[in-house]
Amino acid sequence: MKTIINTNFVKNLAFAALALISVSAFAQEEEETAPKFSFSGSVDAYYRANLTAPNDEEAIAPGSSFANLPGFSLGMANLVAAYEGEKVGFVADLVFGPRGTDAVFASPMYSMTGDIINQLYVYWNVSDDVTLTFGNFNTFLGYEVISPVANFNYSTSYLFSYGPFSHTGLKADFDLGNDWSAMLAVMNPTDLTEFNPTGDYAVGAQLGYSGQFLNFVYSQSSFEIDFTGGFDVTEDFFLGINAAHFSADDNAGSFTGVALYPQLATSENFTLGLRGEYFMETDEFGAIGDVFDADGDASVFAITLTGSATIGDLILKPEIRLDSASEDTFIDNDLAPTASLASVLFAAIYSF
Template identity: 45%
Template sequence: MKKIIFTLLLATSLITNGQESEDKGTFTLSGTVDVYHTSNLKNNSPGSVGVLYGGSGTPNGFGLGMVNTIFSYKKGKAGVVADLAYGPRAVAANAYEGAINQLYAYYKASDKVTLTLGQFNTFYGYEVISPAGNFNYSVSYLFNAGPFSHTGVKLDYASSEDLSFMLAVTNPHGITAGANTGNDYQLGFQTGYKGQYFNLAYGADGFGFTDVLYLDYTGGFDLSETFFLDINAAYANSSDADSGYQGFALYLQNTFSNKFSLGFRPEFFTTTSGAGDANVSAFTLTGNLSLTESLKIIPEIRLDSSSDLIIPGFTTDKSMTGATLAAVYSF
């Protein structure tokens, strides 16, 4: 491991600012760091919903998100990406104890066709693992429902500037780490047109079921020069498990200046099963304050409600109100 780190540091010192030479190609280094403080405004229960995937974050107080460092190297038509992530947020969303967020090689067969092999973040859904890629700091129920990442092969085809397609064959997303002992696979498909995307995944989920269907739509519209509306709607179901989920979230964001934006995310989520459905809603108000080009401060307040008692981490409460103040640094 020390030898690998030394090699990467040496490459960084020799190839700076992403400059390309004919012999060595292009090396780039980027990443993010995020930290936060969270408070439960309703009672003394710990954490705030959605700060970490699958439930609440650290108990009331300060917490660590993750640091991810992305090494990428490109030469000619081929390249590799090693996205290494550490910290509670990374562990919650990834296998290998959060060490590997993405690790893949790619080959651009032409200007339109790209082949990728390895572990890559999901094409499915609106939100992503890295907080720098999301407007809200807490994540939605739709994102928590997964999948997060895939290990396999995918083929991207850019038919035009407006129209694109993607086909994928991967391990079940629940076993992005380790062997695919069941010899089961998951198929993926995406088509995009002018910023609107339809996503599909079908097959084994890695959690014991082989017939899970995932459908997802993500898209958005510029309602004015400063006001944006984005949408995420999803449906999942397994006949074997007799269960699934469905829901949608709206992302309304207004840019007041080059320093400050304000966003509101209403979400409605339902888990479905033969035993009956259960519902939860979440309303999140988020500010984005850019102190510098790299450092962003994110104040956020969120209200979750469920008469069916399915709020993660708060299964005896019908509602939970949390406040979070986060800092995200991108480099």
């Protein structure tokens, strides 16, 4: 009888333990699949000074976006709220400050009245391999982005500055397996966000393989092709690549450029990186100093050396930059026209 009692006790104990494990596993599974709400963002500020030009003129700066103000200057506060469900979710990405204002410059109705929306979209994971996104999202073209947290260099390239910042529309992302991916999109004209005032639309496409992406955007008036990628040459050395060509109809202008981003990690908390870029525009398309040759063309070669030191969630970036244009697009310290500009910058970025 003692043996039977002990056996039943062991069986009951085993059943209770199994039930406890099952409940624990179920609770853990429920926790893992429960919807997740997250709140993240960054703040940044910087100091910039010209070495070969006066510092009392805002216009004396590289002809690229952001980080062009003299002295101690503000970047932006970036606040991102996201909800990730099992199948659906949303992202609300808000920006405040000079960098944020520049990022939403082409919002036709609200950019001059305090528009703070950088991205605002919903998404649906139709399956494990297909995701639909609807709303306003940052561009899929190019190596650099609006947020300074995700860029190695603090100042931005001409390729980034001339290309689109954002798109509004519907896109479908496809996981093709074996490191292949694809994307198709239909969108408002470039950078038009809250509505479409022209009735025209653009289509976008992307083909990706193992971190290398070939991108296309086509509209009634323009076409752009872009390659963005990078390679881990060694464990400590990375080489990023960006190349693009844009062409507008009716001789409205074009640009072509290529940029290389070699980056060497010298320690766990410090990386040294260089951006070398050649950029050319035609038919007075853009504003490389607003000065062009007789054919309306201009080009620039820019080298940017940046150090990136990480202290917890704080990133410190000292930077020196040299822009050399084909025309006298800048001025020197004697206020004489010159083709080059040297400047220094120090940025502090906190992310959370």
